[in-house]
Amino acid sequence: MHDEIKVGNLLLISAPKNHFPLKPAKRTYLLAGGIGITPLLCMAERLARTDADFELHYCARSAERMAFRERINTSSFADRAHFYLDDDNASPTLDLEKLLSEPEADAQVYVCGPSGFINAVLSTGKQCGWPADQLHTEYFAGAETASEDDGSFEVRIASSGAAFTVPADKTVYQVLAENGIDIMVSCEQGSMRHLPNPCARRRTRPPGFIPG
Known part of the structure; x- marks a missing residue:
């Protein structure tokens, strides 16, 4: 982003999200x-x-x-x-x-x-x-999980039917981005409750359809 964005560029951003709200209490x-x-x-x-x-x-x-x-x-x-x-x-x-x-x-x-x-x-x-x-x-980052048993799997875009193989050393987001498919992600830290799009879930998730 820092290498590509220039003064005068128009950026699309989302409204602020609060995943850690302060609740009324005695x-x-x-x-x-x-x-x-x-x-x-x-x-x-x-x-x-x-x-x-x-x-x-x-x-x-x-x-x-x-x-x-x-x-x-x-x-x-x-x-x-x-x-x-x-x-x-x-x-x-x-x-x-x-x-x-x-x-x-x-x-x-x-x-x-x-x-x-x-x-x-x-x-x-x-x-x-x-x-x-x-x-x-x-949490400032997602919890660490064991990855030695990870394997590749396939994801399919529901709207187009296109399928992509996600290797063990990459995330779904990385593979889709490499193939020109832009999806919304929050911080890429793996804290799944903060991610607005199911496409960006961890790579250990089993194969399935992704809404397009």
């Missing part, structure tokens, strides 16, 4: 790991403006690597922000079992960060009895 827990603070900071600022009851828990490797730390420390909700640092022995440790020990019917939990951090929060929440619809996540 109490909100925001848990961030590393750069996962990005969407949660916006939520914290929104909750603070509406005088909502919430807590922000932010984990990072070091203070130097904490994005928006000064912004949080000087915010109106600084007293509701809790920092946890890997490289500081004096820093408290985030005790997920204690934080999520009692499921609250009118509360919502939001988590964003590395997959290991997200999985720890989700598994702890579920073990403590939190319903799945009160645990919300935002």
Whole structure:
């Protein structure tokens, strides 16, 4: 894109999509790991403006690597922000079992960060009895899956009947693009719930028809 787009070109874009919405709640827990603070900071600022009851828990490797730390420390909700640092022995440790020990019917939990951090929060929440619809996540990339058993398969365009073989080392999107078929994709990271077109699903999906 950066090599082809020039000043004055007209681009077709979609309307903004929000796959990580903030829901009304009596109490909100925001848990961030590393750069996962990005969407949660916006939520914290929104909750603070509406005088909502919430807590922000932010984990990072070091203070130097904490994005928006000064912004949080000087915010109106600084007293509701809790920092946890890997490289500081004096820093408290985030005790997920204690934080999520009692499921609250009118509360919502939001988590964003590395997959290991997200999985720890989700598994702890579920073990403590939190319903799945009160645990919300935002992934920056699709989860890694084993690919050593992948094989080639065929996809067929429903509107034209054209068929293409997708080898094990390529995605459906890549093969279609190579053959001049343009489909809409979001970020190509493999987080399937964010993809607007079924054509862009993972290559391990079995053969089938693709709406054209």
